Amino acid sequence: MSDEGSFCLVLHSHLPWLPHHGTWPVGEEWLYQAWAHSYLPVIELLHRFAEEGRRDVLTLGVTPVLAAQLDDPYALRACHDWLGNWQLRAQFAAGQWEEPVLRDLAAAEFRAAGHALERFDTRWRHGFSPVLRSMTDSGVIELLGGPATHPFQPLLRPEVRRFALRTGLDDTALRLGRAPDGIWAPECGYAPGMEADYQAEGVRRFLVDGPALHGDTHAARPVGSSDVLCFGRDLEVTYRVWSPKAGYPGDAAYRDFHTFDHPSGLKPSRVTGKHVPPHEKKPYDPALAAIAVRRHARDFTDTVVARLRSLRERHGRPGLVVAAYDTELFGHWWHEGPAWLEAVLRALPEAGVRVTTLRGAIEAGHVGDPVDLPASSWGSGKDWRVWDGEQVSDLVNAGAALQDELLAVPPVPYRDPVRDQLVREALLTLSSDWAFMVTKDSAADYARRRAKVHGDRFAELAALLRADHRSRFSRAEALRAEDGVFGRLDARGLLV
Incomplete structure (x- = not known):
């Protein structure tokens, strides 16, 4: 098997503090949907890799404010109720929908809700921290933390910025036994000099968006005169999945996120077409979606290999690709996302790509020369305009x-x-x-x-x-x- 180079998948898990602040359509409902459709299946995927003896599968960012919600007794009880309600809604839909394909879909939803309840009861009974700690202790993932409530750090007074970061790191250490070595800087927001705060608090690495490095993301880079490393998100690869305008989740075969059956709250339609109105969308077909997952996993694997080969030609040594996304994309926004993730994480090693974490990339020698970073973010325009x-x-x-x-x-x-x-x-x-x-x-x-x-x-x-x-x-x-x-x-x- 050839050594094509290294690939790091970074997932950023975050929601603002939602308990006791409304339910539907925004509020706690947002938390429980993401919990059921993204956090549960992604963690289950990682459990499977752990049982197979896999290590350094991906880098998982979990913001302190999200971790606090996933450990909160009130939120745990309410999420359990939500999962039971999901199963009841599926049972209701099975009795209401007449088309055989929709009745099959309702039955599949009923089974999925039951499986989620079983996993929640057996693995999440005491909250997220014990689940997450088993993943970090076994080495399946590298964990990234962050400032307490996910503030846009460049707009904070220095004293507040340092306190927010220290509070977030301390909270993660309390839940998991030690503070993380790396963070997901909220919104990838950076202002020159922030690396000094990171170094003072023991943060060794963080993420920026690719344009902050002028697209030169083939290696981690020390920031300024510090020992803190920044990793750049490779947009050429990342945008293959999800970009402001396109990406795999828009395929006609995938489940449509925006089209609801309002009596049950389920989503019975496939995308069908970008300009097809909801009432004209075709019923969701899992078999067609599975074919699309395999096709897109192959395409992404080919894209990563091609990118790594071009980096080797340019730099004369194996390169690094960092693809980073919101965890909530996988399962919540993109129903088939977890299946695609598993397919990709299995296909890349078979194609000669070293799948690893940010820590593993450093150990493999993917570190370049120091760089002075500009003010930046991963938002529109790659500057601060979204937040300022x-x-x-x-x-x-x-x-x-x-x-x-x-x-x-x-x-x-x-x-x-x-x-x-x-x-x-x-x-x-x-x-x-x-x-x-x-x-x-x-x-x-x-x-x-x-x-x-x-x-x-x-x-x-x-x-x-x-x-x-x-x-x-x-x-x-x-x-x-x-x-x-x-x-x-x-x-x-x-x-x-």
Whole structure:
């Protein structure tokens, strides 16, 4: 078998804090759909590889705020209820749908829901951390962490940025026994000098988008004068799967994400065509979808091999391809995504490609010369416009004012639950998701409401602190009952 080079698949798992903040269509429903259709099947895939003795299969980013939700007792109970409801909805559809192909689909959904319930009951009973720790301890994956609530770091005051990162790393260490060596920088957002913060906190590697390296992503690169390495996402390969305009999930044979049977909530149609209205779409056919999965797995494997051969010709040694996606693409947005993932991760080694993690790529020698990175992100334009554009200027200005007010809060030498909750509400306000959703017009009203809710709660606690009002303690306790993410958070790490 030839040595074509190395391939790293990086999956970025993230949702903003959703428990107690609405249900349908955006809110907790979003969490439970991703849990059922992406997190459960992807982890099951990794379990299969672990049982086969595979190591360094992929690099899995899990943001601290998502990990907190997947461990949260309230969310665990509610997700279990959601899985049971999924099975009931499938049973209802089986009794309502008359076409044989749709009745078969309803039966398949019923079985899938039952399998998910069984896996949830047996493997996830105590939350995500034990599941994830088994994956990291066995070496099947490399884990990436990140700042606490997934803020867009370039827009944070330095003190807030460092605290958010430290809080996120500490939380991951609490759940898994040690902090990760690498992070997924939220939105791949970078500002010159941030590598110094990373090095100070023990972060050894992070992701940027390919254009930040002018497309030269064949190796990891030390950033500036630091020892921190950046890996660039290879867009030539990554966009083969998913891009702003195209990709495999749009194939006519795949299940259509946007077309619902509203009485049951199931998705009975295939894509059929880009401009076909929902009522004219054809019924979903798993056999046709399976053929498309095999075709696209072959195409992707061929694309990776061709890319690695071109890199070898250019640089005179085996190269590296890093493909990075949101985990939620696989199963939630793209129903067939997990099957495609497994097919690709089996086909690439057979084609002579070394499948590994970011850590494994470093060990294999895929490290180039130092580089000075520009300000960048993986958003539209590869700059900061999604999170710092005119459309969200009110959110940006409010976030800046909030940080200034936060840093002006007088410190105290003792643990103060009011200050802890004040910082917690500030971090939730500064989540990058809100600006992204507004700019992309994706549940923009929900995003603005969430930013306002947490901003108002911050302002309320700050006013109670200034007035030294006794009610601040009961109010902070009530807010923590709803938004108690990161229970070990200690405001003294910021307010010094």
